[in-house]
Amino acid sequence: MPDPLLELHGLSKNFGALTVTSDVSLTVLPGEIHAIIGPNGAGKTTLIHQISGTLRPDRGTIRFAGQDVTALPFERRARLGLARSFQITSIVPGFTALENVALAVQARSGSSFRFLRPVAGEAALNDEARAALDTVGLGQVADRTAATLSHGEKRQLELAIAIAMNPRLLLLDEPLAGAGPEETERLIGILRDLRSRYGILLVEHDMQAVFALADRISVLVYGRVIVTGTVDEIRGHPEVRTAYLGEDALA
Amino acid sequence: MTAPFHKSLRNHALALVTLLALAAAPFLGFGDGFALSLLARAMILGMAAVSLSLLVGGAGLVSLGHAATMGIGAYAVVAFDAAGISEGLIVFPAAIAAAAVYALMTGAVSLRTSGVHFIMITLAFGQMAFFITSSFSSLGGDDGYTLYARTEWLGSRILDNRLIFHFLCLGLLALVWVGGTLLLGSRFGRVLRAARENPQRALAVGFQPYPYRLVAYVMAGAVGGLSGALLANATEFVSPALLSWTRSGELLFMVILGGVGQLGGAILGALAIVLLEETLSHLLVYWRLVFGPLLVLSVLFLPDGLIGAPLRLRAAFRFASPKRRNADA
Numbered sequence: 099m100p101d102p103l104l105e106l107h108g109l110s111k112n113f114g115a116l117t118v119t120s121d122v123s124l125t126v127l128p129g130e131i132h133a134i135i136g137p138n139g140a141g142k143t144t145l146i147h148q149i150s151g152t153l154r155p156d157r158g159t160i161r162f163a164g165q166d167v168t169a170l171p172f173e174r175r176a177r178l179g180l181a182r183s184f185q186i187t188s189i190v191p192g193f194t195a196l197e198n199v200a201l202a203v204q205a206r207s208g209s210s211f212r213f214l215r216p217v218a219g220e221a222a223l224n225d226e227a228r229a230a231l232d233t234v235g236l237g238q239v240a241d242r243t244a245a246t247l248s249h250g251e252k253r254q255l256e257l258a259i260a261i262a263m264n265p266r267l268l269l270l271d272e273p274l275a276g277a278g279p280e281e282t283e284r285l286i287g288i289l290r291d292l293r294s295r296y297g298i299l300l301v302e303h304d305m306q307a308v309f310a311l312a313d314r315i316s317v318l319v320y321g322r323v324i325v326t327g328t329v330d331e332i333r334g335h336p337e338v339r340t341a342y343l344g345e346d347a348l349a
Numbered sequence: 350m351t352a353p354f355h356k357s358l359r360n361h362a363l364a365l366v367t368l369l370a371l372a373a374a375p376f377l378g379f380g381d382g383f384a385l386s387l388l389a390r391a392m393i394l395g396m397a398a399v400s401l402s403l404l405v406g407g408a409g410l411v412s413l414g415h416a417a418t419m420g421i422g423a424y425a426v427v428a429f430d431a432a433g434i435s436e437g438l439i440v441f442p443a444a445i446a447a448a449a450v451y452a453l454m455t456g457a458v459s460l461r462t463s464g465v466h467f468i469m470i471t472l473a474f475g476q477m478a479f480f481i482t483s484s485f486s487s488l489g490g491d492d493g494y495t496l497y498a499r500t501e502w503l504g505s506r507i508l509d510n511r512l513i514f515h516f517l518c519l520g521l522l523a524l525v526w527v528g529g530t531l532l533l534g535s536r537f538g539r540v541l542r543a544a545r546e547n548p549q550r551a552l553a554v555g556f557q558p559y560p561y562r563l564v565a566y567v568m569a570g571a572v573g574g575l576s577g578a579l580l581a582n583a584t585e586f587v588s589p590a591l592l593s594w595t596r597s598g599e600l601l602f603m604v605i606l607g608g609v610g611q612l613g614g615a616i617l618g619a620l621a622i623v624l625l626e627e628t629l630s631h632l633l634v635y636w637r638l639v640f641g642p643l644l645v646l647s648v649l650f651l652p653d654g655l656i657g658a659p660l661r662l663r664a665a666f667r668f669a670s671p672k673r674r675n676a677d678a
Contacts, residue, residue: 150553176555188553190546198550201543204536205555211564212536214528220536263554 101164103128103267103297109148109158111141111321118144119155120321126267131289131298133308135332136318142301143185145318146271149299150182151175163266177206181265185272185301187252191245195236195255198244199227202262230262231255234288250281257288267297274304286310309333363656364526364613367620371519375512385511387627389583392518393576395619396525398603399612400572403529405601406609407538408565409545413468413597414455414475418448418570420592422577424482427494427587431487437502444578445571451478452570453563460562472594479592493588500582508582518579522616525572529612532568541565606647608654617655 102125111119118141126132134142147153149160151172160168167175176182189198200223204210207223217223231237234254239247244255253273260268273289274282286307292298293311302308308315309329316326317338325335332338374380374388397419404410425444429435455474462470488494499508508514532538544551544558551558581587590596599622607618625643629636651658 171557173552173555173557176553182553184549184553188547188550190543190550192546193543197539201539201551201556202554204539210536210540210556210561213538214531214535216531216534217536217539218534259550259554 100128102126102161103163104149104299105161106149107159107161109145109155109160111144111148111153111155118321119148122158122318122321122323124316124323124326126297126299128266128297129294130313131293131300131311133300133302133312133315134318135302135305135308135315140318141321142318143271144321146182146269146299146301150180150269176263179264179266180269181260181263181267182269183256183260183271183273185275187249187256189244189252189255189259191243193244194241195231195244195247195251195258196224196227196240198255199230199258199262200224202259203227203230206264227258227262230258233261233291234258235284250277250284253277253281253285254288257285257292261292265296267299268292270298270300270302272302273300274302274307282307361530361611361613363659364611364616367613367616368519368523368526371522371620372516375515380512382511385515386583387623389511389515389518390580391620391623392515392522393579393583394600394603394623395616396518396522396579397573397576398600398607398615398619399522399525399529400569400576401600402604402607402609402612402615403532404565404569405604406612406614407529407533407545408541408562410460410562410566411468411601412459412471412566412569413594413601414471414473414478415569415573415600416594416596417455417475417478417592418452418573419577419580419596420478420482420587420589421448421451422574422579423581423587423591424485424488424577425574426500426578426581427488427496430496430498431494435498435501436504437500437508440500441575441578445574448574448577449567449571452567452573456563456566456570460559460566472597475592475594475597479589479594482592483589489588491589493586493590496581496585496587499585500578514583518583521575521579525575526612526616532565533612537561537564602644606644606651606654608651608656610653611656614654614656621655 104126106122106124109119109122122145134145136142144153148155151170155168159166162175162178162180167178203223203226228237228240231240234257236251236254236258239251244252247255257273274285277285282304289311300312312329314326314328315332316323317332324337325332327335371388371392375385379388397415401412401415404412422444425447426440429440429443434440459467459470459474483491499506533542540551540556540561544556544561548558603618603622604615606621607614607616625640629640633639651661653661
């Protein structure tokens with residue numbers, strides 16, 4: 099088995115008396131899609147916050163690419179190659195799609211304390227940004243202002259930004275949230291193409307998408323991982339049925 | 350700033366025309382001492398307003414203490430004057446450096462806050478500077494300080510020539526405007542703009558906005574110091590009123606009236622306010638009764654500021670005349 103890209107060990111977080119993450123340990127291997135599912139309020143997004151660095155865990159460690167990153171802030175983890183997408187789309191609305199992505203390329207290519215040269219004309223940044231936009235199928239709308247893109251296009255743009263960071267791990271928090279059936283289809287295709295290049299930790303409510311994409315699935319209930327297994331193991335697991343899926347989701 | 354090139358060129362055009370008009374003004378009947386000192390005041394305040402606009406429009410940092418940097422620049426000039434030093438090569442760099450150091454120290458603290466807290470903390474630092482200058486008894490305290498002479502350059506008193514002073518102010522104003530506009534379009538500026546619109550996104554790709562904002566804050570402070578040193582020379586008198594928070598508010602109003610989307614707006618805003626104030630105060634005793642409502646109306650009807658007015662008017666005109674719209678299509 100290869101060394102895990104991401105390794106959570108005994109992660110715990112309380113908000114007052116409320117335990118939102120309870121002794122969570124899991125791994126993501128290179129080239130693997132590890133999905134986290136669980137009912138609303140199970141603590142999925144809180145877990146993503148702790149992995150990305152926007153929230154500090156009370157106990158436990160987070161190792162990324164062999165390094166303990168538990169104490170590193172969000173932007174430092176991003177520079178190490180931990181790219182995160184948000185449940186609620188987070189882009190720069192006044193920038194063009196291209197500039198949104200070029201910002202991510204810029205973050206990992208040289209100093210940004212350069213004050214006079216027009217950045218819009220930097221071909222090296224723009225070329226890489228265009229490539230990332232093409233990967234997610236947004237090549238045609240590169241010069242549109244991000245605010246004017248459709249909801250599905252914004253989700254794709256956020257993926258393109260993550261790709262442009264040239265990350266080692268993608269943390270995707272409900273990338274399909276609010277996408278229509280056609281957009282969902284397209285996004286699933288994109289994610290399937292990406293799996294060979296990155297490790298992916300996927301939080302998603304759309305069960306069809308999770309079963310279609312995931313190599314392994316962890317089920318989170320009340321902040322605790324009750325089971326981790328392959329798609330088939332999760333489908334058949336009795337505790338999962340009662341805790342989350344319900345009878346009809348398995349039909 | 351992210352508008353297509355031809356569009357941004359059109360927006361820059363208005364600022365360019367204004368600068369050209371300022372260059373021509375002394376030869377078009379505005380060459381007397383009174384007109385020139387009025388225009389110098391407008392250009393100097395415009396310089397400070399452009400630097401504030403860099404913070405407000407560019408970085409999203411609404412400072413209500415920017416006048417303090419002007420005041421520090423001006424007080425550097427009088428402090429040297431009191432010590433018998435009036436050489437520009439010493440006085441001007443020192444004024445700029447003093448304001449930059451002030452901006453560095455106060456910015457390092459202020460920039461840890463945001464929103465309303467940032468406004469209040471910059472106001473608080475500004476008030477501190479105000480009361481400190483009021484207590485300089487050797488520099489006149491509350492009463493202020495009258496300069497013995499304008500700053501010299503290599504021993505020559507060229508700033509006494511009003512025309513030279515006019516073009517010095519104009520040149521520096523243009524330089525600040527061009528420099529600031531380039532800055533906002535650079536790598537550095539892109540990080541500032543991204544962090545203004547969506548700081549979470551900036552962090553997510555790996556940018557901590559704090560150092561970028563601090564550098565911008567220091568740059569704006571340095572320009573504030575430069576404008577203060579010029580203002581001391583223009584009026585040959587410096588008092589703590591220069592650092593009062595109402596002065597900071599006035600600078601902020603110049604930025605908003607001119608339009609926060611473009612740095613050139615601050616030039617228009619400064620010119621409009623200085624000239625309007627002058628004209629109205631000659632026409633009416635209670636001129637502020639007219640001035641206030643005019644400003645309110647301008648904010649209501651020109652949300653993009655003066656610099657956005659031509660586009661807005663064009664759009665309104667097209668809307669009113671469908672024939673022309675068809676012809677365009």
